[in-house]
Amino acid sequence: MFLFTGELMMRKAFPMAVIAAALLFSESGFADTDMQALKQQLDALKRDYEHRIATLETRLLKAETKVDTQALEVKSARRSTITSNSFNPAVSVILNGRYANFDNDPDDYELPGFSLGGESGLGSQGFSLGESELAFSANIDDKFYGKATIGLHNDGGSTEVDLEEAFIQTLGLGNGLTLKAGRFFSAIGYLNEQHTHTWDFADAPLIYRGLFGDQLKNDGVQVSYIAPTEMFLQFGAEIMSGSSFPGGGEDNGIGASTVFANIGGDIGIEHSWQLGLSHWQANDIEGRTSGGHSHGGVGTDETPSFDGKSKINALDLVYKWAPNGNPSNQNFKFQFEYFDRQEDGGITMLNSGPPLEESSYDGDQQGWYAQTTYQFKPQWRVGLRYDELDSDNSGSDADVLAEAGLDNEGLKPKRFSAMLEWLPSEFSRIRLQYNRDESYEDADDQLFLQYTMSLGSHGAHKY
Amino acid sequence: MDSLRELFITRAYPILEKIMFYQSIKKMALMAALAMPFYAQSSYAQINVFACEPEWAALASSLGGDAVNVTSATTALQNPHHIQARPSLIAKMRRADLLVCTGADLEVGWLPLLLRKSANANVQPGQEGHFMAADHVSLLGKPAVLDRSLGDIHAAGNPHFHLDPSRIAQVAAALTDTLTKVDSANQAHYLSKLESFNEQWQQSMKQWKELGEPLRGKRVVVNHNNWIYLESWLGLIPAATLEPKPGIPATSAHLNRVLEKLQEQPADMLLHASYQSNKPATWLSNKTSLPIVELALSPSEGESLTVWFNKIISQLLSIN
Secondary structure (H helix, E strand, C coil), X not given: CCCCXXXXXXXXXXXXXXXXXXXXXXXXXXXXXXXXXXXXXXXXXXXXXXXXXXXXXXXXHXXXXXXXXXXXXXXXXXXXCCCCXXXXXXXXXXXXXXXEEECCCHHHCCCCCCCCCCCCCCXXXXXXECCEEEEEEEECCCCEEEEEEEEEEEECCEEEXXXXXXXXXXXXXXXXXXXXXXXXXXXXXXXXXXXXXXXXXXXXXXXXXXXXCCCCEEEEEEEEEECCCCCEEEEEEEEECCCCCCCCCCCCCCXXXXXXXXXXXXXXXXXXXXXXXXXXEEEEEEEEECCCCCCCCCCCCCEEEEEEEEEEEEEEEEEEECHHHCCCCCEEEEEEEEEEEEEEEEEEEECCCCCCEEEEEEEEEEEEEXXXXXXXXXXXXXXXXXXXXXXXXXXXXXXXXXXXXXXXXXXXXXXXXXXXXXXXXXXXXXXXXXXXXXXXXXXXXXXXEEEEEEEECCCCCXX | CHHHHHHHHHHHHHHHHHHHHHHHHHHHHHHHHHHHHHHHHHCCCCEXXXXXXXXXXXXXXXXXXXXXXXXXXXXXXXXXXXXXXXXXXHHXXXXXXXXXXXXXXXXXXXXXXXXXXHCCHHHCCCCCCXXXXXXXXXXXXXXXXXXXXXXXXXXXXXXXXXXXXXXXXXXXXXXXXXXXHHCHHHHHHHHHHHHHHHHHHHHHHHHHHHXXXXXXXXXXXXXXXXXXXXXXXXXXXXXXXXXXXXXXXCCHHHHHHHHHHHHHCCCCEEEEECCCCCHHHHHHHHHHCCCEEEECCCCCCCCCHHHHHHHHHHHHHCCC
């Protein structure tokens, strides 16, 4: 039969041939007992063989330099290295915790001119767990990729489970097209698509808080196209149920839609940039409720509810620099986003009256932020951020708007933030952040000490 | 009649002339379009190769010649573990016919994202155009225990095997095999390229072996564990590592321990990749007067693998 030669080139060919032979025989109808006997023999052979390979390999290692270069037989046997995540989904857990100190009572927080909804707010004073995240992702087959992210957060003593993302996405549909379906973060703006744990600051920009309740996610379908050009050119559109904030109301088919375009590239080897334009629209919002001008909690309080249509236009710009294009030691990032929202409809104060307080509503809200981060040493990073909002809303009943928190009180909410991060490894981060928050008339000094750590597989981060 | 004739000459004739002129242009364009494929075949219809690291870009250029148009995602001055999935890279991946990367989780921090974002069917895992060099060689330094407390370790083994010329030769054969499948029209071209590459490569390997003889048994201190294939090829002996754990920057406590160790058992040189911070190496060198050899972990742009290996050998020899 086969002779054991110990030659390098035979290492893989031999067991393969045996297995192939075995497979061949099995197909020609061997009896079960014969098969088992053969299998056992094979296994024994394989063990013996593997043992010999191991010893050989160690010997080879010691004597590798003595390998005659002329005798180097090049052999190509395509074989896959199986890593721990090849067949199980990549699992990762993000642990998040913080200590926060606010000079003002965080429950008094408001953004004049903006009705707060969704998860927006400052969170609690003192020690608290931020959002812990559990994410699973994998290529489903050669056509699809899937990801599910479960967020766990504390809400008044009880732990709430929130399905943050659950989507499938096509892999290489061809011609630069990608389809995504399920629940995902909308491609509006720049920061919106990124998970909170990858943000550069402990809290959302004010405009994200004011318009989206921190982040816009929804159930629907996204299609995107990348042009086959030297420059990065991407176009896309989303249609969504529009049921979650800042949409709202009945799930009656398509409630909201988005279109977006991104363009980007490199300048030399050290600089890269991306510019994005996006538009979100919901034509038939019914009963979008928000916190309004809070007086210590919602509940049976009067709650503003919006009906009508809403349009958001956004511009985002990101620029990054790293010496020699090598960001692991030092890097710099500048990020700017501008949003404009126009709304037309009416506001009803639920639980008010009788008679029910109502007003027509013509919303005009803008906001922007600019931030930079600078990693000056492999494990240290600093960042600065400035936020500013402006609004000029009008309606038939100014009192109702004021109660809904939509009167700007003659203010332009502003915030200045600075942070310092220590990054012991790519899996851990400890951040100290200070905010001078002038969101409303009483300026607030805010301090956060936050840790964010990731366990398990660590997915790649977006640009 | 005369006036009619005049009308024809002055009005209709120029129009007719114009029509004929446009038709001839159309004809020429059509002929050119028909001729294009022939021209394209007579030279090479280049395929786009997206290499993750410069070593594979250099190898693909040597093996593909005129038939390939190669770009590298990283340079020798970048840490291949950590680059960002930049827009320009997505655009490049979008147009790639063949992806040539190290694999073994070296690019795990950015490649999966690029692949998904590119929406390019040709280079997705499992396709012919998805070539991972690590699938074609055996890896050293496979960790016995997988635990993140041990630092940034690679479950599949140490992925820096391009520093071993014999493994490069193995990858070359496999890559040629893939090239002939991805671009079967140029099969003969690739096979002859491989033949000349092998011939030249084996001569070089012989030379390096002779040249590198004085390096055998030299004790080296390294910054990061990315030299083990070079060490085993040239017979260098690893004396210490400046990173306390893979991927974790050197701490002063650890450096002091290394210093003590070196005082007991001196080393011959300090190896350090040019993309890494040279501060720890400089500190130790000042304390011990160990010579630092700053090596490019990958060839620079346009540099062939042979030239790059020649440089490495001569840099190492220059210490003696």
